[in-house]
Amino acid sequence: NAGVTQTPKFRILKIGQSMTLQCAQDMNHNYMYWYRQDPGMGLKLIYYSVGAGITDKGEVPNGYNVSRSTTEDFPLRLELAAPSQTSVYFCATSQRTSGYTDTQYFGPGTRLTVL
């Protein structure tokens, strides 16, 4: 099993460009998450999804969009890239049942630089 995969590993964007960060999982988990990691700041939740067709905002959603058409995939879209979006982006998954928190499993990350 590949677990959680993310593409690309690295990307440099110009201000105003758009791109989609891909995240795929083969663990059949219902929950998926997008985080960004800034130096010294830990990880902050951007968006999350509780299942196909259902998404919700996290702590820092501005400038991003998501969709979840299948259980396996959870792409993150940047429409107008800004230097403030320079960060490392992590996708994560968990299998969550009602009333119970479970471990989140992380992908390898995408390092994005906006110049």
Add this chain to the structure above:
Amino acid sequence: AQSVSQHNHHVILSEAASLELGCNYSYGGTVNLFWYVQYPGQHLQLLLKYFSGDPLVKGIKGFEAEFIKSKFSFNLRKPSVQWSDTAEYFCAVTPYAGNMLTFGGGTRLMVKP
């Protein structure tokens, strides 16, 4: 909203030294607590977690953490570190049965051989 503080941003130790990394959280209710580790060039991996029961939890690679509810703390310990423990360590918290993790800022540990 909950928050997590990791007071040590950088720690340098020699091999065989003992390790304790601090983690304090702010939240008034019952919580679930996690420690994740990120080795150089790798993704985050779970070290250990506390959901309920014995407040002293043991994780992988000889790590353990103690949940002290009265102090809102979940410090990570290892009696004897190895060079391979060089990594960044993150504490995280979620309200009991919650799904949104709040992470601390991380502690970079360097172990000198």
